[in-house]
Amino acid sequence: MTTTKTARRPKGRRRGEACGPSGKGKAQDLPRLVQGDCIEVMADLEAESVDAVVCDPPYGIGWQNETWDSAAIRAAAARRGRGRLTKNKAFEVWCGMWGEQCARVMKPGAHLLAFGSPRTYHRLACGLEDSGLEIRDTLMWLYSSGMSKSRRYPGGRRTTLKPVLEPIVLARRPLDGTTEETIGRHGTGAMNVEACRVEDGRLPANALASHDPDCADENCDRGCAVALLDAAAAGGEGGSGTQLAPSRFLYCPKPTRAERDAGCEALPEHFFNLLPNASRGGLVRNPHPTLKPIELMRWLVRLVAPAGGLVLDPFMGSGTTGAAAAIERRRFFGIELEAPYLEVAAARIAHWGGAGRTPAPAPRDRRRRSEPRPLGTRRR
């Protein structure tokens, strides 16, 4: 399955096919992508071999009736012999199960970043803490394209708010001695904060903001999270524009259709609603429903993975973490349950340089590949 120095071949192919983009590059540097249940696949990986885990696991909210976001989680928790559990408790137990494997394969002092849903994040954090990891921080990813799924009731009442954020838990495997000793022995223990400075060289904050997909080069879309924060920093419309510019946030775009499909030209097309519940649909070659922006994942990878280190994503989906790792010149090991997504991930990661090629930005996204712009400056 793998020729990396740090991961062993799984026992037998029953658990899934390994696949890696073909092309140039030293074998141990090529990404390794494995199909299977991540808890089983990780059980076959060498202990203390991974420099960072960056992942976007199922949120346990029954997303689009996907089995992997509901029944499979309950079944896995039940196999742990924990009796009858509520849906959310089962999610917490399951997070502890994959968290245990992550903690085992992570080097001492290695960091883990995992996205969560505002509704179930607390269970994710508790599960990871119970697995032996230390919770270090909570990052917030702000965006503006979330759709309210609330029903309307008489009197102007609704049951939910418009979703504009996703929390990201930052956890760490306990150190091996002091921070200095851990850095010396394992190259882990502290984050690459200097390499993640935002515009004007400011130290980054634990909040990240995405532009709306409809933002153009010159103008932000009305309601874009970044534009709203800009306006607030400038004291609203006609404000002085000087006080409290929140420029320690990272700017990053939501993925465009071009970013979604880049590298997948040889794969079949699927009909896909680009915004859930919206009438806007179209043909895409990467139909993954919960795609993350590459620029956001690049920043996260750069933050927690040492240069050249091995990044593990146990819930790879269509491979955005792998694409980010390729661009940031980190090695990558990805695990994905669904074979079609594995194929998409392999194509995307190869496109972004995972097979030793020069990263090739999708034409429409070229403008977005520049370094992040801070809040407090207008898009020009």
Ligand SMILES: C[S@@+](CC[C@H](N)C(=O)[O-])C[C@H]1O[C@@H](n2cnc3c(N)ncnc32)[C@H](O)[C@@H]1O
């Ligand atoms: C939220 S998505 C990740 C999307 C990814 N961030 C991207 O940009 O494409 C979670 C993925 O985990 C996969 N998955 C769910 N349960 C899994 C398991 N036990 N082992 C491995 N993969 C799993 C799902 O098939 C899904 O593609």
